[in-house]
Amino acid sequence: MSEAKSNSRSGFEEEALPHLDAVYRFALRLSGAPDQAEDLVQETYLRAFNAWGQYTRGTAAKSWLFTICRNVFLRRRERSSRHDQLVAENVARTGPGPSPVNPVWSAVLGVDPEGDFFESIVDERILEAIEALPEEYRTAVILSDLEGLPYADIAELMEVPVGTVKSRLFRGRRQLQKVLYEYAVETGYISARTGTDES
Amino acid sequence: MAIFDRLKGLFGGVPQNGNADSSDSDVDASGMISCEDALRLVNEYLDGELASAPEDQVRSHFDACERCYPHLQFESAFKEAVRRAAGGQAAPKELRAKLVALLAQADTEG
Numbered sequence: 001m002s003e004a005k006s007n008s009r010s011g012f013e014e015e016a017l018p019h020l021d022a023v024y025r026f027a028l029r030l031s032g033a034p035d036q037a038e039d040l041v042q043e044t045y046l047r048a049f050n051a052w053g054q055y056t057r058g059t060a061a062k063s064w065l066f067t068i069c070r071n072v073f074l075r076r077r078e079r080s081s082r083h084d085q086l087v088a089e090n091v092a093r094t095g096p097g098p099s100p101v102n103p104v105w106s107a108v109l110g111v112d113p114e115g116d117f118f119e120s121i122v123d124e125r126i127l128e129a130i131e132a133l134p135e136e137y138r139t140a141v142i143l144s145d146l147e148g149l150p151y152a153d154i155a156e157l158m159e160v161p162v163g164t165v166k167s168r169l170f171r172g173r174r175q176l177q178k179v180l181y182e183y184a185v186e187t188g189y190i191s192a193r194t195g196t197d198e199s
Numbered sequence: 200m201a202i203f204d205r206l207k208g209l210f211g212g213v214p215q216n217g218n219a220d221s222s223d224s225d226v227d228a229s230g231m232i233s234c235e236d237a238l239r240l241v242n243e244y245l246d247g248e249l250a251s252a253p254e255d256q257v258r259s260h261f262d263a264c265e266r267c268y269p270h271l272q273f274e275s276a277f278k279e280a281v282r283r284a285a286g287g288q289a290a291p292k293e294l295r296a297k298l299v300a301l302l303a304q305a306d307t308e309g
């Protein structure tokens with residue numbers, strides 16, 4: 001083993017390993033299962049290491065790792081050809097156009113206008129709802145709401161224009177809010193459409 | 200139908216019953232952004248990604264407007280819930296060790 005190579009390995013580890021928790025979280029939200037997530041992370045880091053020569057120092061290593069991770073995930077999913085998910089995505093894409101007033105907020109306006117109900121929902125239920133989102137919405141929501149990535153970075157990572165990121169975030173968040181609202185109604189935390197009974 | 204009136208009011212530059220006495224409509228009149236703009240921009244504002252309006256204008260609208268303020272809180276509570284549920288999960292300890300071993304192996308092989 002040459003000196004240069006092991007220097008490059010320690011350089012890679014220094015740059016890439018600090019993001020392990022974030023990459024693992026991302027992989028976990030993408031795949032939905034811890035063992036698959038670990039697998040995904042391992043392949044991501046191996047690929048990243050092999051491509052380390054092409055990586056430009058100083059650029060965002062985290063985004064770079066997310067990009068590789070997502071590509072690995074998408075390729076694997078393609079291979080296992082999960083048609084149901086693709087169908088779901090198409091349905092979501094052709095949904096009604098965005099309404100300026102958030103419909104979930106309208107529904108809770110009379111009872112819980114500041115959305116306190118979100119706080120009452122257990123983590124597991126929220127994670128389930130995130131995992132049920134079509135991949136393109138899920139990725140956008142995770143990268144923005146969880147990892148705090150700028151729209152421009154998400155756009156580059158997903159290879160779409162910033163406007164598309166915004167609309168994916170918009171639709172993904174609304175879909176999530178709807179599911180969580182329905183759950184809150186189901187569990188009795190808020191009563192459905194109480195607001196309309198006011199008059 | 201109270202909720203409907205309230206929703207209609209949200210788009211209001213124009214108050215429904217002509218009682219334009221609220222300070223909210225002054226906000227629009229003084230060249231600040233409208234309620235409709237504020238609601239449209241709420242997520243960009245929370246994400247720190249405002250492109251089409253100055254942040255301080257949006258902030259002062261939410262601070263001053265009692266109709267829009269709850270919506271800001273609502274979206275913020277949602278974001279917070281997502282962060283709380285999905286954040287803070289660390290990679291398993293063994294994974295880090297496994298990775299380091301994998302990389303060392305790849306290094307000697309490659």
Ligand SMILES: [Zn+2]
Nearest residue numbers: 234264266267
């Ligand atoms: Zn307003």
